[in-house]
Structures are given as C-alpha cells and as structure tokens.
Amino acid sequence: MNKEPNHSIKCTVVSCANHARKENYCVLDTVSIGTHEKNPTVIECVDCESFILGDCKDGSCNISK
Numbered sequence: 001m002n003k004e005p006n007h008s009i010k011c012t013v014v015s016c017a018n019h020a021r022k023e024n025y026c027v028l029d030t031v032s033i034g035t036h037e038k039n040p041t042v043i044e045c046v047d048c049e050s051f052i053l054g055d056c057k058d059g060s061c062n063i064s065k
C-alpha cells in the first residue's frame, strides 16, 4: 500500500491503519464517509467508514514530532 500522506485528506486518528503516522493525513486515495444515525445532526454522528484498526500496542501510532 502507498504509505505517503494524501494531503487532501487530513486526519488525526492515529490508531487507524491507514494513518500516515509521520504527518496527520490519511494514506488512502479516497475515503468513505457515512453515518451510524438515522438523522445525523452533529459532528459525532459522522464516521470514516474506511477506518481499519491498526496495531498500536508498541506505541507506533504516536506522531513522532
């Protein structure tokens, strides 16, 4: 997989396997955004459906700068 940051998709979810790590961007070309609510009204209703849980047990999910 391309691990270079996609500077069109900002993201701070460092626990996601698709996070660029070295910068707060996603590495995917596109992401799917959706909702888990019937009638979304606030930001908390909205989800990135491209999220995949990464392996953060060794602290590798932390941004180093």
Ligand code: SF4
Pocket (backbone or CB within 6 Å): 009, 010, 011, 012, 013, 016, 017, 018, 019, 020, 025, 026, 027, 028, 031, 048, 049, 050, 051, 052
């Ligand atoms: S897939 Fe979604 S949650 Fe994961 S790094 Fe990309 S934008 Fe962030």
